[in-house]
Amino acid sequence: MSGINMSKVKINNRSSILKLLNSEGPLSRKDISEKIGLTPAAVSNLIRELIVERVVQEKGEVENEIKKSGRREIHLDINYKIKKVIGIDIGINCTKIAISDLNGNVEEKIEVETKTDIRAEDFLNSIAKKTMELLFHNDLSKDNIIGIGIGIVGVVDPETGISHQAYGIWDYDVNIKEIFKNIFKTKVIVDNNVRALSLAEINNNTEVTGDNILFIKYGPGIGSSLIIDSRIYYGSHNNAGEIGHMILDYDGKKCRCGKKGCLESIVSKNAIFEELEIKDKRDYHESTIDFENMINEYNKPQEQIIKVMNRVSFFIALGISNVISIYDPAKVILHGKAFSCDRFINRIKKELNNIIPKINRNNLIIKSHLKENYISGISIAIDEFFYKSGGTI
Ligand SMILES: [Zn+2]
Known part of the structure; x- marks a missing residue:
């Protein structure tokens, strides 16, 4: 079922299950039902759909340790490899482009110099070209990715994807989202790089x-x-x-x-x-x-x-x-x-x-619990295009 045809309540419930599995998984259906307060029947139905869509997978039977009942339960986890995400981090000196799985693990990464002596549009087009090449070299097309997340220094409006002030990189409004959307015809989210990192931090720091x-x-x-x-x-x-x-x-x-x-x-x-x-x-x-x-x-x-x-x-x-x-x-x-x-x-x-x-x-x-070179764009793309959409990829 596509996200468009799904009710808001259902998307929210799927989203809660996925977020729970991400922070505490693998978990059994029973654990999920208890932790998010949905009936076992409702959880079973949602899980059935998520498994059919290959977003969630069964991880085999595990003994129910806590209850010591001897009953074996099937544990579930997110299929983090089902799709990829592209994360881009535009920094003062260096721009990083990475392909990651849905768990934020970087599988491929390149770094290029952030050019400040050319027009912003020309620089962003060159970054888009490098991103295309990276996908191509990894035998990926845009169908394999859920979207692109871009983190950049300075003042950014995440609603419009416009960078209003990129302190020293450029000093005029640049619609980064539009440029990448036009080229890749996929979902794009843009935010300030530090805000994007902080989102990854609170999702990873116990x-x-x-x-x-x-x-x-x-x-x-x-x-x-x-x-x-x-x-x-x-x-x-x-x-x-x-x-x-x-x-x-x-x-x-x-x-x-x-x-x-x-x-x-x-x-x-x-x-x-x-x-x-x-x-x-x-x-x-x-x-x-x-x-x-x-x-x-x-x-x-x-x-x-x-x-x-x-x-x-x-x-x-x-x-x-x-x-x-x-x-x-x-x-x-x-x-x-x-x-x-x-x-x-x-x-x-x-x-x-x-x-x-x-x-x-x-x-x-x-x-911080994040790796020093964590790429900011990855976290916002995963949050926006995977968790918020209830895994409708
Ligand atoms: Zn200042």
């Missing part, structure tokens, strides 16, 4: 329940996303949660966004390298910040790098403290290579405790 979270991605710039009641908070103009463009030094350097003294203008990779008078010898592939690597790789005294790292820690903590004042998140999740350095995270915690005295915030900050 340490958080997803209620109120500040998610920060650091390297080469700094961006954040606010999760309120398990949903991304966009604000009225898709501008909410831009920690990177919070002004922390009004007389500071000019930022890519046009303002002065933004957090990003103080802690970005460019700012750090400028301060340390390091010329970045790496190409566009390496867009991360790695303080430990800096000590080993660049001929600079360790004390000098630590001094810069401490200054960066202070300003990131200051940004977090300002967000706490307004929004009081349950957890702050840090994502990016830089945070694999414990010294750096501990320094941020220390600075935060100094800035907000009397309340210990050590348990507030946790590390």
Whole structure:
């Protein structure tokens, strides 16, 4: 049955089953019925359909461990390999294109330089061409994919797929969704890259329940996303949660966004390298910040790098403290290579405790569970075109 002919209630029920299987599966029909509160008969009917559509598959019989009844139950799980998804991440220096299964496992990936010296449309057409080639080399056609998810820096309207301000990549409105829809004739979703990553985070991080979270991605710039009641908070103009463009030094350097003294203008990779008078010898592939690597790789005294790292820690903590004042998140999740350095995270915690005295915030900050190079577009495409549609692919 196609999604168009299916009732909203049914789509929601299928969606609940799939989300449950994704977070807790494999599960038996009985488990599913108990956990989502639908009758066993209703669950059986929905599962029957999902199996016929090959979206769900039986994983064999397993002894009912909890009840010790000796009754054997058939466990079910999502058939994550049934379709693929294309994820694209347009970053400041590097654009990544990947093919993933429905579980977010990247099967194939390429990286190209983000071109800022040509028209946005020309650059996006070249990315579309590379994506076509990637599909072709993997013997895939658009019938094998459920859709394309694109994450990009800056201000994006996910409803229209228009990038309104891609800080330094282009400074005019670009309808990314339309360009890719016209070329691929498939479903396309576009969102801010950090928001897309935060969605993947709350779906994968068992340490958080997803209620109120500040998610920060650091390297080469700094961006954040606010999760309120398990949903991304966009604000009225898709501008909410831009920690990177919070002004922390009004007389500071000019930022890519046009303002002065933004957090990003103080802690970005460019700012750090400028301060340390390091010329970045790496190409566009390496867009991360790695303080430990800096000590080993660049001929600079360790004390000098630590001094810069401490200054960066202070300003990131200051940004977090300002967000706490307004929004009081349950957890702050840090994502990016830089945070694999414990010294750096501990320094941020220390600075935060100094800035907000009397309340210990050590348990507030946790590390991301996502891989450092996770591709943002994948998560939004899977969420939008698989889970929200109840698996009607
Ligand atoms: Zn800025």
